[in-house]
Amino acid sequence: MGMILASRVQLKLLSAAMVALITCVMPTFARVGDIFNSRQSAAGPQDSRKATSQADTKIVTDGTGRSVAIPIHVQRVVSLAPNLTETVYALGLEDKLVGDTTYCDTPAAAKEKPHIGAPLTPSLEAIVALHPDLVLATAINRWETVEAITKLGIPVYTVEPHTVRDMLQSISSLADVMGAHEQGVALVAKLQGTLDNLQTGLRDKPLVHVLFVVWEDPLITIGQNTFIADALRWSGAESVIISKQDWPQISMEEVLRLEPDYIVLTSNHSGTDDTDQVRDLRARGVWNQIEAVKLGRIVVVGEEVTRPAPGLVEVIVQLAHGLHPEIFGTEQKHSRLENRGWESDAGRLVACVR
Amino acid sequence: MRPLTPAKILSICAALAAVLFVEVVVSLQIGAYHMGARDIVVTLYQGALGHWDAMPGEFKSVIFGLRLPRIALGILVGAALSTAGAGFQALLRNPLADPYVLGVSSGAALGTIISLIVTPHAPGAMQGAAFVGAFATVAVVYFLGRRGGQLDSATLLLAGIVAASFLSAVIMFLMTTISGRDLRGMAFWLMGDLQSDPRIDLRWLYFLLIVAIGCIFTTSSDLNLMLTGEQEARHLGVNVNRVKLVVYICASLLTGLAVSVSGAIGYVGLLVPHVMRMLFGTDYRLLIPTSAIGGAIAIVLADTLARTVVAPSELPVGAMTALAGAPVFIYLMRRRMR
Incomplete structure (x- = not known):
């Protein structure tokens, strides 16, 4: 027991040494925090450089009210939900879709696209690996996912349809964002026509x-x-x-x-x-x-x-x-x-x- | 009893730190985005020198935006939870004590959720609220666990379990009032998730982590004496009340710290100190630092598995620790009984 008590002095020294040691190691990891902070400020020049190389970007407001800078000519799109994938196919823009989720089964061809995980648990790395210039998200995705992808410098466009009219609206906004205004107008008109016919039948x-x-x-x-x-x-x-x-x-x-x-x-x-x-x-x-x-x-x-x-x-x-x-x-x-x-x-x- | 010299403590810790380092290096290479070992080393080197523009943007995103922050968070959470577990086990003289079992994690989770509802964007509010929740839970459980002025180990555990289920019920109640989208994030976070952004500079959290672990470490020879019983320790000149207060506050702080950034990750606080006891003995002077590093090793391993086994999807790391932790725990328990 005497030995243990005697060693308390040593212990104080040792804990001081430990703190010193860990403090030395800490900056390596703490840099990460630094980088996160500096990313935000560094994003300015970096993005502008990217912008000039990729022609132009335009600022749009997405379904959640966020302002998103997206390329005018979107070429590579990753979808984070089955309904988005289905909409992209319905617009005939599947060539621009470079990745979707493991849940995307409509149409059947969507199953063949590279998957980035489930809508709630996508792999951010898998998304980065597909080099998208736009990621599409919707209400079933998590805020954290949208925020994390945005932080990586990839624009995320979110639609949140809560009604059938919202859904039609989201089709035309997705079409506009992907540079296919005409296809959007045509598809919405077709669907609206079907609904109108139905309402005529159901009247009264x-x-x-x-x-x-x-x-x-x-x-x-x-x-x-x-x-x-x-x-x-x-x-x-x-x-x-x-x-x-x-x-x-x-x-x-x-x-x-x-x-x-x-x-x-x-x-x-x-x-x-x-x-x-x-x-x-x-x-x-x-x-x-x-x-x-x-x-x-x-x-x-x-x-x-x-x-x-x-x-x-x-x-x-x-x-x-x-x-x-x-x-x-x-x-x-x-x-x-x-x-x-x-x-x-x-x-x-x-x-x-x- | 062989003397435990500082040199021995340092060398064991250095060996464990080396294991952790190797694990971090391996973990950095694993992921859905393919990067060669050379690319990783070059990117890290350029990052350390601050040459951000020299490296490809995607390498920077993957290494400094995704993998390193996750590993850093994993080390923080693992070290915090297992040190808190070791501290609680020492104080309560109960091998089953850990932040999860005692309801401290649930208290911290409740605090965090309340802070998210009340002030969603204030930096540090989550951490503060988690600490308050953890500490309040410890205080209540401690109060309920006393019988006739003495801390009764079985009563205390029961109180902890009751507190945990009560707090979980309150969390469930609050969660039904939250709108759908936040709810999903919250449900994930409750399972333990290292992907979410801590919304605070990691350096602050590391600073608190080191201070709290350091404080617990300074009490470790007193904790050794308290293993024989509080009365006995008191006779040997230990200021039992002071030690208890220090360890309770620090262990609650560590739990709050971990839960506020990663949700409730179970088993680490229970399992890692036990594994360290089996490897290095029950001396708290060795157990506290080895638990801290061992916890970091365990969480980084669990998270690496969590993001690879069902790739391209990801598991919450809490599911991974429970999946791996429960069988290991049963194995250790059976082996000890034999």
Whole structure:
């Protein structure tokens, strides 16, 4: 014990030595902080040099209100979300798309592009490695990701569509940013035309009350501020659940009380047939108590409904057909399915069991 | 007991530091962006000399914008968490104590979240709030853990677990009030994430780290004596109350520091001091510095794996430490029991 106590003096010296040692090593890493700070100030001359070599940049305001300096002639684009990838393909600009996420499966060709990771967990290095001159982001990405990429000197253009109209607006702004104004105008006009036709058909019809099932167990539905709620309105329907939360969890009791006219399911991509999905639902005890399930009023829509992209319009049309069989014949529905062109098979309305 | 000389402490620490250095060099080379070893060395050299314009912009982004900051943050967080863990284990004389188990990490996380809601952009607010949260949690847990004036180890751990789950519930409640986009970032951060920007100059954090570790280190011979019991240590002339206060404050500071920049990363504070005990013995004069360096090694390794195993996506580093930490911990526990 005496030895230990005696060594306390040595200990003081040793801790002083340790602090001195680490302080020597510290600047190596601390430089990083320096560089971060100096980056901001150094960004000025560096960017201007880059700007002169790459012709010109223009300042645009993106969907989140940020000012972004983007090249006038965008050549290499990385998309951070499936709906952005889908929009780029729909505009016919896939040649400029040099990378997308592992979730980008629409259209099928998007799977072949180099991937930079999932929308929430992209690899910043993989993005840098693709030498993009513009990165596209949307609401499902994290702020941190957008900030980090911006800090690396790559402009990030963000769109945040919350409604179907926003989605159409975002298509034209993405087209403008990528230097394809005409394609944007054409695509938006086409989609707007489809929606207008639909509204003519649905005019004066009362809204159908539906339960939109995001997840079956626990039961999760949509809130009033999601763009899915807006898409439902376009297809002449309305969610029975009114909630300010985006993805509220609700009880079956509430569903029994509210008596929805229809149940809307999203098709899962696990390969099971959609009729199986409906059968599974009906096999569950409580679900069978719901009037809509008893009557077989279950509509399964494609996953496109969860993506604010051009394919959403198609899903709205199909949903309207499923929910308003008295207005739209099934014939029209099938003919539409064949005319889809670039869209994948995911946006189909498959089962309308009755 | 063989005498523990400063030379021995320094040489062991130097050996561990060498391991860390090799690991950093290897980690610098691994990533989705391909860079040869020569490019990395040249870029580092130019960076050290301040020749920023001489290197390609992408090399600069990858090395100085992405890889080095992450490694620097990993070293900071690892050192802070495992030293805090070693400190708590010494104070509570309980091998299961660590910032995560005692609820201190959750307290720091709650503090950080509140600061993000109240003042989202004030520099240093996150760190300050995390420290306040950590320290308040320690104080409450300490108070609840006493029985008849004495600190009861089992009661204390129970109090810590209760505090952790209560604070997590409060965090969940607050998170439902935050809008969707911030929520996602927050959920990631709670799992432990080294990618987010600390929003403060790293040098400040390193300065605090070294001061706090240094303070705990100065109490290490007292901690050795306290291993035999507080009463006994008091008889041997240790100012037990002072030592406890110093270690509590410093360990809370370290936890707050780590949590505010990287979220709640589990297992490091628990595991690393135990591994160091098995390697180098229970003497706190050796355990404190080796835990600090060992923690840095563990986090840099975990983060390197986190950004490579599911490439091009990334795992939160907290998921990686739990994934690797839990089996290692069980193995160590079984081996000890045999």
